Amino acid sequence: MTDKNKYHHGDLQQKLLNEAALVIAEKSIDGLSMRGLADRLGVSRTAAYHHFKDKNGLLCAIAEDGFRRWQAELDGLLSQLPESMEIWFEHFSRAYLDFATESAEHYDLMFGRPIWKHGQPTESLRKLSYDAFQSYVEFVERCQQKNLIAEEQNALRLAQVSWGTLHGLCRLINDGIYIDRDSVEDMCKNSVRLFATN
Amino acid sequence: MTDKNKYHHGDLQQKLLNEAALVIAEKSIDGLSMRGLADRLGVSRTAAYHHFKDKNGLLCAIAEDGFRRWQAELDGLLSQLPESMEIWFEHFSRAYLDFATESAEHYDLMFGRPIWKHGQPTESLRKLSYDAFQSYVEFVERCQQKNLIAEEQNALRLAQVSWGTLHGLCRLINDGIYIDRDSVEDMCKNSVRLFATN
DNA sequence: CGACAAATCTTGACACCGTCAACATACATC
DNA sequence: GATGTATGTTGACGGTGTCAAGATTTGTCG
Numbered sequence: 488m489t490d491k492n493k494y495h496h497g498d499l500q501q502k503l504l505n506e507a508a509l510v511i512a513e514k515s516i517d518g519l520s521m522r523g524l525a526d527r528l529g530v531s532r533t534a535a536y537h538h539f540k541d542k543n544g545l546l547c548a549i550a551e552d553g554f555r556r557w558q559a560e561l562d563g564l565l566s567q568l569p570e571s572m573e574i575w576f577e578h579f580s581r582a583y584l585d586f587a588t589e590s591a592e593h594y595d596l597m598f599g600r601p602i603w604k605h606g607q608p609t610e611s612l613r614k615l616s617y618d619a620f621q622s623y624v625e626f627v628e629r630c631q632q633k634n635l636i637a638e639e640q641n642a643l644r645l646a647q648v649s650w651g652t653l654h655g656l657c658r659l660i661n662d663g664i665y666i667d668r669d670s671v672e673d674m675c676k677n678s679v680r681l682f683a684t685n
Numbered sequence: 686m687t688d689k690n691k692y693h694h695g696d697l698q699q700k701l702l703n704e705a706a707l708v709i710a711e712k713s714i715d716g717l718s719m720r721g722l723a724d725r726l727g728v729s730r731t732a733a734y735h736h737f738k739d740k741n742g743l744l745c746a747i748a749e750d751g752f753r754r755w756q757a758e759l760d761g762l763l764s765q766l767p768e769s770m771e772i773w774f775e776h777f778s779r780a781y782l783d784f785a786t787e788s789a790e791h792y793d794l795m796f797g798r799p800i801w802k803h804g805q806p807t808e809s810l811r812k813l814s815y816d817a818f819q820s821y822v823e824f825v826e827r828c829q830q831k832n833l834i835a836e837e838q839n840a841l842r843l844a845q846v847s848w849g850t851l852h853g854l855c856r857l858i859n860d861g862i863y864i865d866r867d868s869v870e871d872m873c874k875n876s877v878r879l880f881a882t883n
Numbered sequence: 884c885g886a887c888a889a890a891t892c893t894t895g896a897c898a899c900c901g902t903c904a905a906c907a908t909a910c911a912t913c
Numbered sequence: 914g915a916t917g918t919a920t921g922t923t924g925a926c927g928g929t930g931t932c933a934a935g936a937t938t939t940g941t942c943g
Contacts (some may be wrong), residue, residue, distance in 0.1 A: 500890085517803065520773075521930065531893050532929070538891090542930065600793070604861035605715065622799070642847070648850075648875045655853020663802035677839075677846045681879045697920080718900060729922050731902070734922090740901065886943085893936065900929065907922065913915090 500538040502528055507549055511592045516601075543606030546596060550608075553593035554615040557586055561619060565626040572635050573683035580653060580675045587657035588668075594659055598654065613622070623650065649682050694797050696735040699789055700726055709790040716798075719743070741804030744794060748806075751791035752813040755784055757819060763824040770833050771881035778851060778873045785855035786866075793859055798853065821848065 506527055510519045521542055522532045539545040564582060569575030587594040597616070602608050608616075624646040630636045636645070656674060659665040697773055706715045718739055722731045737743040762780060767773030785792040795814070800806050806814075823845040828834045834843070854872060857863040 496744050496815055515803075522928085534892055535896090536931070541767070589703070594764050595798070598860065598862060600860045604859075607711070610934080620837065637794070642872075644868075644871055644875050647826055647855075648865075648872050651743055651853040651872065652846075652850045652876070653853070654857065655849040659852065661802075662798045664796060665845075673839075675847065677842050681846070719902085731923090732921060734902070820888065884943105886941100888930080888941080889940100890939070893934100895932105895934085897932085898930095901927095903924105905922100905924085908920080910917100910919075912917085913942085 499528070499530065499534060499610075503535055503538060503545065505550065507545065508552070511549070513604075516546075516592050516596060516599075529632075535656060539604075543602065544609065546602055546606065547609040547612045549593070550596045550602060550614050551615055553590060553597045554612070554619055556590070557597075558615070558619050558622075560586065560620060565622060568629060568633055569635065572630065573679060576649075576683050577676065577679045578631055580679055583653045584657060584671065584675060591661045594657065607626075620646070620650070652678050652682075697726070697728065697732060699738060701733055701743065702746060702750065703746075705743065706750070706791075706868055709747070709794075714744075714790050714794060714797075741800065742807065744804065745807040747791070748794045748800060749810050749813055750794045752810070753845045754791075755795075756813070756817050756820070758784065758830070759820060763820060766827060766831055767833065770828065771877060771883075774847075774881050775874065775877045778877055781851045782855060782858075782869065782873060785851075786858055789859045790833060792855065818844070818848070842871055850876050850880075 503524065507519060507524055510524060511596065521535055525532050525534055528534075534546065539548065560582060564579055575684075596602065602612070624643055627642045627646045627684070631638045631642060633642075656665075656671060656678070660671055665671060689843070701722065705722055708722060708725070719733055723730050723732055731754045733743065737746065758780060762777055794800060800810070818845060822841055825834065825840045825844050829838075829840060854863075854869060857867055858866075863869060
């Protein structure tokens with residue numbers, strides 16, 4: 488290993504992921520191209536194809552990182568049972584919105600059409616996303632067992648609807664339909680009241 | 686006008702819109718290219734640029750059609766005050782989901798990132814979308830005046846949150862995250878209960 | 884150590900894409 | 914009939930994802 492003009496790059500796979508994250512932060516997801524990414528790393532256009540099946544594979548890997556970050560935060564939020572559902576859910580909503588808006592591009596990738604509808608999601612990505620949601624469902628169930636939430640409600644449905652609502656709000660912001668963050672905060676409180684007092 | 690090998694196409698603008706709708710229905714929005722569309726109409730690659738500023742302009746025009754269709758349906762739904770909010774909202778939800786899933790590609794265009802975040806929406810599109818939402822807000826206000834909805838709630842916020850929830854569900858379906866339509870029906874009923882009994 | 888296989892990286896090529904510039908044709912109007 | 918405008922054309926530029934074939938390095942086994 489001459490260390491200087493090395494033919495093999497070392498850990499191109501990881502470097503690709505890191506650089507891709509930078510590009511996405513700079514120019515959004517549509518600004519990410521395989522060729523441009525290769526250029527930035529001073530590597531040939533097709534080098535990445537030895538580490539990812541295709542562009543979809545790379546995107547899935549980036550989305551996976553997002554899910555791991557979110558899961559870590561989620562674990563903290565779900566680790567102990569709340570005293571008041573209303574306060575907890577407001578806290579949860581804020582954390583969710585913060586994640587979705589601060590890592591907007593990651594969020595769009597994690598739940599967006601390019602991966603889930605068109606390019607098939609990687610099996611590992613599928614599992615990560617499923618686990619994240621599942622841990623939320625189980626949290627709702629634990630809350631029901633402690634009588635924090637009415638037990639006659641279907642835990643899965645409750646989790647789906649409450650998450651779907653948050654997801655809807657986040658999409659409205661990230662897609663540029665609602666841009667007023669204050670409105671969103673207020674909407675968030677409204678939806679909290681709906682879920683918590685029911 | 687020789688009628689046969691006519692140089693001028695007649696009403697290319699409308700034909701472009703019609704054919705684009707077909708392409709979108711066949712191959713989804715990403716399958717629509719300016720060049721491919723021109724080919725299908727037997728016209729040169731840049732002919733469309735005399736009728737739309739650029740691809741974004743064409744997409745906006747398609748989205749406008751979607752908004753007009755939705756507004757027509759909306760007018761019917763909002764024309765008279767309901768007797769029961771719960772029944773009405775269930776009816777409304779179903780209509781919204783039907784529209785969003787049956788015209789999935791149109792829906793994604795109407796509320797999707799490509800237009801609102803990246804390519805700036807046309808002024809006319811902006812107005813159409815604003816009007817549609819505004820008519821919903823005014824409906825909520827009328828319901829409040831008739832004491833069908835608690836008056837202390839902010840009508841705008843209520844409209845935003847309820848619509849945001851429906852939008853969230855639709856995105857989950859259209860983006861391929863939830864594919865089970867039965868689950869969605871059930872989720873829909875759950876969210877109805879949240880809004881109607883509050 | 885040498886040979887051979889696997890991993891990794893390269894260039895070349897293909898088929899797309901959006902869109903600008905320059906030019907050609909048809910139509911409308913004075 | 915001349916002239917301007919609307920509409921159509923081809924040519925070109927730079928961009929994209931990705932496949933095939935060849936080059937080079939690394940890992941493995943006798």
